[in-house]
Amino acid sequence: MTSENKQNWRCSVCRVKEQKAQEHLLNTPKIAPSKLSEHCQDVEGNVTFRSKSKVGDKLICDPNEGITIEKEIVSNNVMINIADIIKKEVTAAMKSSITELVSQQLVDIKEYVSGFQDSLSFFNAKYEEMKKELEEKSNMIRKLQVDNEKLTGTVTDLSNRLNTAEQYLRECNVEINNIPEHKSEILSTTLLQLAKTVECTLHDDDIMNITRVAKLDKENKKPRTVIAKLRSPRLRDNLLAAITKFNRGHPNDKLSSKHLGYAAPHGPIFVSEHLTPSTKSLHAAARKKAKEQSYTFTWVRNGRIFVRKNEHSQKIHIRNTKCLDLIS
DSSP: OOHHHHHHOOOHHHHHHHHHHHHTOSOOOOOOHHHHHHHHHHHHTTOOOOOOOEETTEEOOOHHHHHHHHHHHHHHHHHHHHHHHHHHHHHHHHHHHHHHHHHHHHHHHHHHHHHHHHHHHHHHHHHHHHHHHHHHHHHHHHHHHHHHHHHHHHHHHHHHHHHHHHHHHTTTEEEEEOOOOOTTOOHHHHHHHHHHHTTOOOOGGGEEEEEEOOOSSTTOOSOOOEEEEESOHHHHHHHHHHHHHHHHHOTTSOSBGGGGTOOSSOOBOEEEEOOOHHHHHHHHHHHHHHHHTTOOEEEEETTEEEEESSTTSOOEEEOSGGGGGGOO
């Protein structure tokens, strides 16, 4: 190949690029001749030279080879155009599909958010309603608590007054326990014999009333309690003092049914003030607590309960169950 032919010769790649620029099929910039020359020079080393027939130093070329190259160029251009068109169509279709999908999703989300807002508004209204009702109920409960405390105080005060009034009505009474029962018994005579035994002056007309009371526990085999009403509290106190003196003077022979003329078996006789049920219950609790704490003395005077640890300690007045904590 002569130097002149080398300068005019172009490889297939350079021809395709030049033809694309000339036909404006693709918007690619035209390669400058200087760059094409450089490219050709680079490619020249890769050119395979075939043996040629020479006639008068002229190059004989195959015309079918040029037609084949042109067909390949046209085919490549068509494929490139088709690929570009397909790319554009696919891009447009994808954009449309994505836009439609996102729009539908946004509509669904908007509806969901709208429903959520409605639900939130509903629950907020219910919450405010419940809050208002709760405040009203709380105020009512506080008011009822105050009223209940007042009523509790009133009931306690009235109970104390009633207990005091009942105890006042019993100020002339004595309660006698463990006197044997007989169908033909005369209780007034038995009481006079008891007073005579303990050396207390008591007459028949000093006994206003005497009777037995029903048992709270009918299964209890002990004799029914005897309640005697004397003429005055003074006579009651004198009788109780005489019984205490007799028992202290006869520690081995305290007042019993034997002294009242009853046959054996003999049992001790207990005489005390006639207490109200609430006072009696408090007295039992005080005696139990005093025994647990090793208190020596527990007694009742005019319906009031007292305890004392020993002869040198101060007495404690037990007014109610709270006072039991003072026994320690």
